[in-house]
Amino acid sequence: MDANAPASPSISLIELSPWDLSLASLLVLLLAGLSWRLRLGVERRVLIAAARSAVQLSLVGLVLKLLFAQTSLPLIGLMALVMLSVAGFEVMQRQTRRFGGPWGYGIGAVSMFLSSFSVTLLALTVVIGVEPWYQPQYLIPLLGMLLGNTMSGVAIALDNLTRHAWESRGQIEARLLAGQDWEQAIEHIRREALRSGLIPIINAMGTAGLVSLPGLMTGQILAGSPPMEAAKYQLLIMFLIAAGTGFGSMVAVWMGSRRLFDERQRLRLDRLTQAG
Amino acid sequence: MAGLRLDGLAHRTLAPVDLALDAGERVFVSGPSGSGKSLLLRAIADLDPHRGEVWLGAEPRSRMTPPVWRRRVGLLPAESFWWAETVGAHLPASQTSGPDSGYVNDWLAKLGFAPDVLDWSVTRLSTGERQRLALVRRLAQRPEALLLDEATANLDPVNRDRVETLVETYRHEQEAAVLWVSHDPEQRRRLGGRAFVIGDGRLEPET
Numbered sequence: 001m002d003a004n005a006p007a008s009p010s011i012s013l014i015e016l017s018p019w020d021l022s023l024a025s026l027l028v029l030l031l032a033g034l035s036w037r038l039r040l041g042v043e044r045r046v047l048i049a050a051a052r053s054a055v056q057l058s059l060v061g062l063v064l065k066l067l068f069a070q071t072s073l074p075l076i077g078l079m080a081l082v083m084l085s086v087a088g089f090e091v092m093q094r095q096t097r098r099f100g101g102p103w104g105y106g107i108g109a110v111s112m113f114l115s116s117f118s119v120t121l122l123a124l125t126v127v128i129g130v131e132p133w134y135q136p137q138y139l140i141p142l143l144g145m146l147l148g149n150t151m152s153g154v155a156i157a158l159d160n161l162t163r164h165a166w167e168s169r170g171q172i173e174a175r176l177l178a179g180q181d182w183e184q185a186i187e188h189i190r191r192e193a194l195r196s197g198l199i200p201i202i203n204a205m206g207t208a209g210l211v212s213l214p215g216l217m218t219g220q221i222l223a224g225s226p227p228m229e230a231a232k233y234q235l236l237i238m239f240l241i242a243a244g245t246g247f248g249s250m251v252a253v254w255m256g257s258r259r260l261f262d263e264r265q266r267l268r269l270d271r272l273t274q275a276g
Numbered sequence: 277m278a279g280l281r282l283d284g285l286a287h288r289t290l291a292p293v294d295l296a297l298d299a300g301e302r303v304f305v306s307g308p309s310g311s312g313k314s315l316l317l318r319a320i321a322d323l324d325p326h327r328g329e330v331w332l333g334a335e336p337r338s339r340m341t342p343p344v345w346r347r348r349v350g351l352l353p354a355e356s357f358w359w360a361e362t363v364g365a366h367l368p369a370s371q372t373s374g375p376d377s378g379y380v381n382d383w384l385a386k387l388g389f390a391p392d393v394l395d396w397s398v399t400r401l402s403t404g405e406r407q408r409l410a411l412v413r414r415l416a417q418r419p420e421a422l423l424l425d426e427a428t429a430n431l432d433p434v435n436r437d438r439v440e441t442l443v444e445t446y447r448h449e450q451e452a453a454v455l456w457v458s459h460d461p462e463q464r465r466r467l468g469g470r471a472f473v474i475g476d477g478r479l480e481p482e483t
Contacts, residue, residue, distance in 0.1 A: 174353075176323065177353070
């Protein structure tokens with residue numbers, strides 16, 4: 001089909017100079033100034049977040065440069081582990097009522113590990129067919145996209161589960177007293193939690209390309225890829241993200257709801273601790 | 277039918293309790309608020325972690341799955357919670373239609389309800405109606421022992437008498453052991469039987 005397409009003008013990547021970036025950062029400063037002026041009280045957080053993103057992205061750029069030059073499996077594994085542990089921490093941070101002890105961290109981290117890593121692996125070996133499969137140019141961005149989205153899904157789903165279990169204590173125990181087992185007693189809350197974790201990616205797929213160009217496609221187009229290739233990659237990523245988020249939320253909600261009950265099927269809200 | 281026996285049952289604020297109820301016996305428990313009466317009933321129904329064993333006749337609770345235990349030893353909490361849209365959806369399906377529905381309709385009539393109350397939306401119910409219907413809901417699972425937590429606390433005298441009569445009828449007909457938490461001394465005197473008080477973290481006979 002490329003034969004009929006007009007020869008695309010050679011688009012090449014325009015390198016950004018530090019000057020370009022500082023121009024863009026002026027906008028953030030302006031936003032912070034406005035926030036101060038209007039007493040929104042978020043100027044500190046805007047500036048800190050912007051500074052964090054600058055430092056983190058520069059560091060990641062450096063690290064990736066190093067990784068791409070080596071293609072060493074242990075180093076890539078280490079990087080993946082760091083990404084996972086930060087995501088696990090982030091999921092825990094976003095819980096209003098989180099599980100006490102190692103579970104608070106473990107449920108999020110394990111479910112993200114199971115879903116993101118297996119979906120990434122599948123994509124690398126079967127779908128894209130990268131050789132060797134751990135080639136960092138493919139593995140790290142893919143895993144990052146998956147982890148980032150799965151993280152949101154898992155965080156929302158778990159937060160929903162624990163918050164509603166807390167609020168519906170009376171109903172859940174009434175079901176237990178009526179002789180229902182723990183899975184029946186938490187069924188409606190579980191379903192709601194799972195749905196809430198899946199809504200963002202469903203919405204993203206539904207409006208993809210109509211409202212905004214998704215991030216990966218934008219990046220590829222800016223970097224000079226043909227739009228159709230960019231669209232195909234975006235589609236692939238969206239499918240992977242949908243699967244990863246869905247499976248991750250399911251595992252998290254299953255483990256979380258199991259943990260809400262003990263071996264005598266008692267509702268154990270004392271296993272939750274309130275954050276902040 | 278079988279008696280109910282508490283064997284060294286203890287929770288956070290209650291010293292171990294040994295108490296045996298014969299089949300068909302009613303025993304009252306009272307005590308100041310916060311003394312742990314409700315927690316005692318919750319422990320028997322196995323809703324909270326606690327120590328001790330409970331026997332239904334010759335069967336220990338630990339040998340039964342929790343859903344079976346909670347069906348056979350029915351706890352009626354002081355506040356009733358409803359999870360479905362209509363009243364009827366909270367009852368076992370076998371009790372609202374088929375040969376057994378006669379019982380439920382009879383109980384509803386004894387508490388002053390028409391059978392169509394089963395189709396009512398739960399949100400329509402007043403507190404008192406909820407409390408009475410919660411009793412029907414509990415009886416519909418045919419418990420062999422009943423744990424009542426302030427079953428008549430929010431009711432006017434007419435409905436209080438209706439509930440008392442229904443519980444007594446069920447107790448006699450099914451020979452069910454009934455452990456009744458009640459703060460109302462009038463009620464305890466009126467109905468009679470053994471009565472206990474929880475004070476200072478222990479269960480003692482009422483004097």
